[in-house]
């Protein structure tokens with residue numbers, strides 16, 4: 480088992496990574512503030528993991544409230560969030576009742592937001608069960624629900640007490656979901672970790688084949704990158720925005736098509752290629768760099784261009800991005816492969832050209 484720490488002073492917390500660690504309750508129990516815990520999951524993960532997990536907790540003396548949500552990005556909304564509050568109140572949960580998020584990024588973001596709000600802040604433990612959640616969303620304390628016009632528009636920062644990552648949970652993950660997670664893994668290489676990008680170029684097929692050693696290495700390296708960025712800039716005043724490479728375009732794809740049509744990671748892959756294309760238009764990358772990024776996404780069977788929505792619709796949706804300041808779009812672009820920046824340098828015409836080059840509109 481490996482342990483990383485997200486260094487946030489008094490709110491620092493560990494990330495435990497290891498195959499089979501979900502079987503052992505010791506680490507978890509040490510982080511519970513009281514015997515009553517509320518496990519939030521969804522109807523897909525529940526039959527796979529919840530029953531055995533809740534049984535092990537009960538055997539250790541915990542009172543377990545099980546909260547099973549419908550599955551899907553389209554349920555990352557007020558109505559479904561309210562089901563968590565209803566269950567917490569119905570079962571007389573208290574401010575010290577730990578909420579445990581057992582699932583992918585949707586469950587993690589919703590349980591996290593519920594924990595941020597319930598009685599003005601309850602403890603939270605993240606047990607991510609998708610690759611995307613294990614390499615990204617479970618770490619860093621961002622929690623949110625969607626608004627019909629904008630991804631993750633309503634939310635809060637609420638750091639967990641612990642992140643517990645068991646790569647064995649990925650055995651049942653559908654291939655399409657695994658590939659979507661790889662988009663966020665590749666992101667770390669592109670924005671700040673060139674040696675990791677080179678490692679991915681040599682090992683992407685092993686990851687697609689779910690080779691345990693390769694997966695564990697990729698998860699560890701991704702979490703290390705994320706932990707460093709979050710420790711340096713918890714509330715996204717600067718560096719943390721770089722984690723959003725491709726997300727401004729990608730969120731427009733998700734909202735524009737309707738949540739759930741494209742997976743988040745698929746939209747991020749296509750959005751990243753738009754950001755890469757724009758970086759080439761600005762003269763920061765050359766055609767070889769674009770081909771390099773495209774080749775890696777293509778090997779991971781991820782989209783390298785977005786759907787036809789019309790550049791105007793893309794731009795309209797991109798205006799809801801959380802990085803917009805005084806009405807101006809700020810985009811994460813690449814100065815070079817392995818070095819991202821937040822930039823206002825691109826003109827509207829250049830952004831349109833990048834969208835056209837990397838979407839079915841082009």
Ligand code: NAD
Pocket residue numbers: 521523524527550551552555582583584585586588608609610611612615616617618619620621622630631648649650651652653656659660743744
């Ligand atoms: P998801 O939560 O929808 O999970 C994907 C699918 O896999 C779902 O159908 C889920 O039920 C299923 N699943 C989960 N674990 C499984 C398992 N072990 N075996 C089989 N099936 C399993 O999607 P995701 O890709 O995990 O997360 C995407 C969400 O994360 C988006 O809403 C995105 O906005 C959010 N996100 C948040 C952050 C953050 O920092 N908070 C970062 C990145 C993404």
Ligand code: GLY
Pocket residue numbers: 615616618619621719720722723
């Ligand atoms: N996934 C972006 C962030 O956590 O900041």
